[in-house]
Amino acid sequence: MSDLIRTIRQDLNEFSADLHLIGSDTLARRHPGEHPDNFGAGVMAEPATPQAAAAIVRWCVENRVPVVPQGGRTGLVGGGVSRPGELILSTARLNGIEAIDPLARTVTVGAGVTLQALQEATAGTGLTPGIDLAARGSATIGGMIATNAGGILAFRNGVMRHQVLGIEAVMPDGSLFSDLTRVLKVSAGPDIKQLLIGSEGAYGFITRAVLKLESFNSMRATALVGVKDATSALALIAHFRAQPALQLEGAELMWRRYFVDSAGERGFDLDWLEGDTAAVLLIEVSAASEAEARTALEEGLADLWEAHELTSGIVSASLDQARRFWALREESDFIYRLHPAAPSYDVSLPPGALDAYVAGLRDRLKAMDPGFDAYVYGHVADGNLHISVIGAGSAEAAVKEPIEDAVYTGVGECGGSFSAEHGVGLEKHRAYLVYGNPARRALAGAIKAALDPRNLFNTGKVPYRAE
Amino acid sequence: MSDLIRTIRQDLNEFSADLHLIGSDTLARRHPGEHPDNFGAGVMAEPATPQAAAAIVRWCVENRVPVVPQGGRTGLVGGGVSRPGELILSTARLNGIEAIDPLARTVTVGAGVTLQALQEATAGTGLTPGIDLAARGSATIGGMIATNAGGILAFRNGVMRHQVLGIEAVMPDGSLFSDLTRVLKVSAGPDIKQLLIGSEGAYGFITRAVLKLESFNSMRATALVGVKDATSALALIAHFRAQPALQLEGAELMWRRYFVDSAGERGFDLDWLEGDTAAVLLIEVSAASEAEARTALEEGLADLWEAHELTSGIVSASLDQARRFWALREESDFIYRLHPAAPSYDVSLPPGALDAYVAGLRDRLKAMDPGFDAYVYGHVADGNLHISVIGAGSAEAAVKEPIEDAVYTGVGECGGSFSAEHGVGLEKHRAYLVYGNPARRALAGAIKAALDPRNLFNTGKVPYRAE
Structure with missing residues (x-):
């Protein structure tokens, strides 16, 4: 048992029943998810209640221990990667489906509930979550909110932001922010919970949410x-x-x-x-x-x-x-079986711009190396393309930046995004700094400083202080 | 011509073609909109470009002149009220409909465009804005974003927040924040523009926006x-x-x-x-x-x-x-013809809670005064009720707070909101402080201090500093 776990157990003895602490031995027997370094911290807390989550965050603030939130660990950009000296804060035990309200077409869920579990729980009501994606079996509601997930129904129902009515979260000062609104219409001052959507754990740790449900038709x-x-x-x-x-x-x-x-x-x-x-x-x-x-x-x-x-x-x-x-x-795993090092991207463009973009992308890649090509596929109705550059082979590392530039050229100019639904995490740092919106970035940093002055929440992911 | 206008004209001479300045004589001949004090400042700037809007804001920051943003002046809670010494900043000349993209189902519009003008402009495309409301003839897109307007289609398409893809705004430091995203899917760091939606002009002055469009069927x-x-x-x-x-x-x-x-x-x-x-x-x-x-x-x-x-x-x-x-x-104006002093409210509750709420409301009003009753009507599918308390007559002013309490009792507890679609403005100050979410309020204040440290934007509306 690590010193860190021993100390936390002593200090937070009152929460012992609701705060599971897991060390590196146990983590070594679990699958780390989509990134091999997700368990790098070697210590994980799994609070079973929002209060226990708040207690461990307060402890981390007092002891200056950085916190890395994790959900289903299905993220593709390293947003859940942790390092020694940090503490992983997992939503795994915040997994209750509390209230399905068919009249209001809403559900209150713990952040650790997987999308598929929620789909199964609502199946008998004729309703379903308005969002669906290939990683439904492991992606959690909390993680999907933190990354503003999109998926296959966004063209019709919008993205995760449009599904979220209420959020409860532990803020970086250890306070429990509870705005479990269950209605669509709220115009009652600035809607602070919006900041937690798509901020990849930098502004807080989501514990519960209220989501909209949509009609489901199997015909x-x-x-x-x-x-x-x-x-x-x-x-x-x-x-x-x-x-x-x-x-x-x-x-x-x-x-x-x-x-x-x-x-x-x-x-x-x-x-x-x-x-x-x-x-x-x-x-x-x-x-x-x-x-x-x-x-x-x-x-x-x-x-x-x-x-x-x-x-x-x-x-x-x-x-x-x-x-x-x-x-x-x-089932796109075959990409990495056939092309293990294929660098992968996730961009969005106005749909009318897709053909010119794809043609330009292929030209730019061929100009770099006639052997380069790209797998291109995705959610065409909302202009979201997934791209894997192939044929790059062992040259991939050396030419990473030019390939990125080939992929991102023109995306922002036409009103699109260098990251459509995967987030920034670790992998898209350079893209965030080179292709992100500078004004948006500066304001994100100012708000990060206001909410998390000690810079403890998912430090080193979205690069707030790199300006 | 007022001294203020003369000084601004001198200082911002380079913007003279794009910055109309209007004094109290001209304002006296215009209709002030839904609140008689909207023109209280006696000075209005109507920038015709975002750059001119940014210039006048920078001038206001340098000269410590508070800014009151105004759109169609259809707001029902006094969010546009201005006082002597302030400057009204109007979206009236930011009224271009720039780009309708039927494939992407989006439109780029100036903040001063009315909803009806936008509905008419898109009519030929089979598409329409996803939001509709009774004040369509005068309500502007900028004002609808600033108040996170709801209306009659929210149950299906969501509220204004769910329609907005991109925003351009002048921030309280006079910088032009441009995030005219034209795609649905963006997961590229915290989405700062969300703060501008529903913040009633306290965080910035919206100049342009990109909105979603939805299918329209006249059958x-x-x-x-x-x-x-x-x-x-x-x-x-x-x-x-x-x-x-x-x-x-x-x-x-x-x-x-x-x-x-x-x-x-x-x-x-x-x-x-x-x-x-x-x-x-x-x-x-x-x-x-x-x-x-x-x-x-x-x-x-x-x-x-x-x-x-x-x-x-x-x-x-x-x-x-x-x-x-x-x-x-x-056409609900008859309320005020029949009951000129009727205090009016706009709450939202989970739809399943409506009957118990309405019965309880009537009981609470009757208990105060057997002559009290209420007009109740609204968007039942999303639980948004408009309420006018009638029979209160001249006693209204004296019993305003107890009536408010009768209306707001239980609304927040069931996950609803004391203000569904009208905002806080001036009229809902007490409700914001008594019935609003304290954690949300505190964070809104912290972000106000970070974005508008001189407290110049729509000062005295949403009461950020009353804690």
Whole structure:
């Protein structure tokens, strides 16, 4: 048992039942999540109540021990990485689903609840969280708030910020901030809890939240459609969104190389795909019945086939087949099996700018090295692209900055973002400083100084003091 | 010409073309809007560019002149009231609609654009702003952002915060903060622009914004339905929201006395209304055609008639009749014709709590004075009630605080808000201090001190320093 744990146990004896402390031996037997250094601190506190969380934070403030909040450790930018001398503060035991209110369409949840657990808990009500993403099995509500997660339904329901009505959090001074608002409409002075959304643990440790719920309709049809570009995919999307009797449930675009390699890895038949197809759109709609959804999808594709030069398409014949369609998009691990060092990015642009951006990106990469290429795929309706640069091989480390520049060129200028839904963490420091908004950065630093004057909360992640 | 105007003209000569300055003589010929003291300062600057706005703010900072931002002056809580020695900063000339992007479903607008002008500008695109409210003809986008406006579509699209993608604003130090993001997904460090939403001009002066647009469907049907309580109305609403082929476009509940007096003032026939009806629900749905919308509405009401003890109902036979239905709800000026001194409130509660709250409110008012009653009406799907206490007559001033207490009792405890969509301004000072969230208030004050250390922006409105 480490000295740190022994000291905390003595000092916070009154919270012993509600404050699990875990040392490096135990952590060594757990999976560290998406970043190998998440457990670097070697000490983790798992408070089971907000009060215990506040107590451990107060202890950390008094003893000047930096705090690293962690949720499901699914973050892709190192936002949960911890170092010796720090304390990991985990939401794992703040995992109650407290109140589902079907009339108000809200739910009160502990920050450590996974998205999938919440989806399962609400399934019987005809309602579901308004946000969904591939990491649903491990991503937690607290982490999703801290990173302002986006996912596959953002084009319709907005991002995590638009789902959050209330937040309870331990602030960096150890006080418990409780604003568990359960209504949509609040105009009662500045809405301070907004600062906790998307600040990656730098402004506080989220313990509970109230979220909106949205109607869920399982009467769906799903298709894969070969398109010539993002513009063509967006025309299909607009067509289906304009139909009052349909709801668009998914619109994911995979440019050819991503789609073909993903299909190859999963043994997915490609005979239906025409040879010159530039990209494949996964589109899903819901309607009053599965038959209506399927008919609307088939008729819509037939109507648009020539005008939008669709090359090929298959409509799912079963839920199981639809799941296989989705797996091609969501199971992206193959990227790192085929290209272990592939540097990966997550940008957003106004959808109308996507084609020019992707063409420019490929040109910039080829100009650096004719062997460079990119997997490009993502949430086309809201302009969020995931990009993995491949063919970089062992040269990757040496050319990291030029590749970053190739990816980020033009993104901010058209009103997009160098980080759409993954955050800044450790990995996007340079991007934050070079491609982030300077005025926004300066104000974020001023507020960090006001809320966390000792700079103890997730220190060294979003670089507040690098100006 | 006042000395102040003369001095500003001299000092900011370079901005003369873009900075209109207006004195008390001119202001005396203009309508001051919803509060008679809005023009109290007697001096107004109307910058025509963000740069001119920043210049006049810098001048105010240097000369320690407090700034009062104003938009459409439709605010109901005195948030735009100004006093001698202050300078009114108006968005009136920041009124360009710059870029409608149908693919991205976004629009870039000047802060001084009215909601109605924006609705008209987007009408040809099949898209519309996701927010709508009765004051659409005069309320401006900047003011709606500053008060986090709600309105009649919030239950579906969220409030103003959920519509705003980008903001440009002059901060209290005179710097121009430009975060004109045009995408939904941004996780790139703390989102500072959120502070400007709902802070009623205390953290900055909004000059431009990027807003989301939503699909607009004019194929509608509208009904007035007599219900026995809010719970019954919410059951109807849930029924129609669960139908995939329908969209709920409006759900406004008017308790009996409001509805009967509104109908009386407008000469609206009440023969159809059963005598014991407790409240009337205005419900509007859209579908693939007007006939489908009307059929779905009629069938839904027939299906639910007995189970939910509906007492009476009429479905509109024309757009003109639907407009008359809406006027009963939206044209609420009659309140002040019939009861000039009626104190008015704007609270939100989880919808399931509405009936108990309204019953308790009436009991508390009757206990104070058997002659007291309340008009109650509002956006039932999101739990937002507008309340005017009537029968108080000349006793109103004397009993203002007890009436406030009767209205606000229990609102915060169930996760609601003492101010749903009107803000704090001047009128809700005591409510902010007594019924607001203390932790939220303290942090709002700390951030005010960090952003506006000279306390020059909309001083004396949201009471940051009254702790």
